[in-house]
Amino acid sequence: MTAGTRRVRYEKRGRVAYVTLDRPDVLNAMDLRMHEELADVWDDFAADDRLWVAVLSGAGSRAFSTGQDLKERVRDGGRPTTFGSRGQPGWPRLTERFELVKPVIACVQGYALGGGFELALACDLIIAGENAVFALPEARLGLVPGAGGVFRLVRQLPLKTAMGYLLTGRRMSAAQALHLGLVNEVVAEEELDGSVARWVDELLRCGPLATRAIKQAAMRSLDMPLADAFSARYEWEERRSVSQDAVEGPMAFVEGREPVWQGR
Incomplete structure (x- = not known):
């Protein structure tokens, strides 16, 4: 080589x-x-x-x-x-x-x-x-x-x-x-x-901000007591919760169409 x-x-x-x-x-x-x-x-x-x-x-x-x-x-x-x-x-x-x-x-x-x-x-x-x-x-x-x-x-x-x-x-x-x-x-x-x-x-097919928030929360909380996991801060969940995608997902479901994710 x-x-x-x-x-x-x-x-x-x-x-x-x-x-x-x-x-x-x-x-x-x-x-x-x-x-x-x-x-x-x-x-x-x-x-x-x-x-x-x-x-x-x-x-x-x-x-x-x-x-x-x-x-x-x-x-x-x-x-x-x-x-x-x-x-x-x-x-x-x-x-x-x-x-x-x-x-x-x-x-x-x-x-x-x-x-x-x-x-x-x-x-x-x-x-x-x-x-x-x-x-x-x-x-x-x-x-x-x-x-x-x-x-x-x-x-x-x-x-x-x-x-x-x-x-x-x-x-x-x-x-x-x-x-x-x-x-x-x-x-x-x-x-x-x-x-x-x-x-x-x-x-x-899944919201990219949702998958990131889920991964971060899952990995960070592995060794936490359950109550602490609920109250811990997850930066990507904070981003997802105020994102356009958080609105788009439920709206697409109600309208019977595939969501169009923006990743923001």
Whole structure:
């Protein structure tokens, strides 16, 4: 791979950003340059008011991503890492963009291992092909899932189930992930693009300010007592509640038509 080759493809189609990890020859392992490119992509996605949804996938059919490029790490001296990416290239990475309120869909086929699985866990929805395989194998390498896998898995699965996968590094099939509620849908590989397109269409039918307000409120209130969740301040709900869209939605329903969202 030449020095000028980009690691990430970024396409804008209408309201949707398509982000593709593009190192299929190494199963979309993430090197430092890929992280730097991804940071620019997520900055642009967050700032572009024309974009309402993002779809994150890996190039080729073999892997979503196998995580950190360990060959690069060893070649560069194997600098120890710990939780989070602050101070490293590409910070804040998607796994630490806690204020990103636009919905992100992970489209997973093949391997989603280590940091690749952590990327998927940081997305709002996961649509997986039947060939998808998930794992956090860091313990087998004397490492920790430092991009949020430790923290997200114990929040998204029952504790004992999560600890089983974290402490052993064992793999999880797409069917197991669906059964455990980690993914939203599992389809045949040839149906994956169509399934993602249907989810995107459903998201775009919803008010963009509403989806952002819902995401922000849901994520911020995860660890709050219920009474505190009701009284907390959510900036995007404040924007939605006084927006044109908050009037347009009920009006369109009464008039028997599809709403025309302005996003303001």
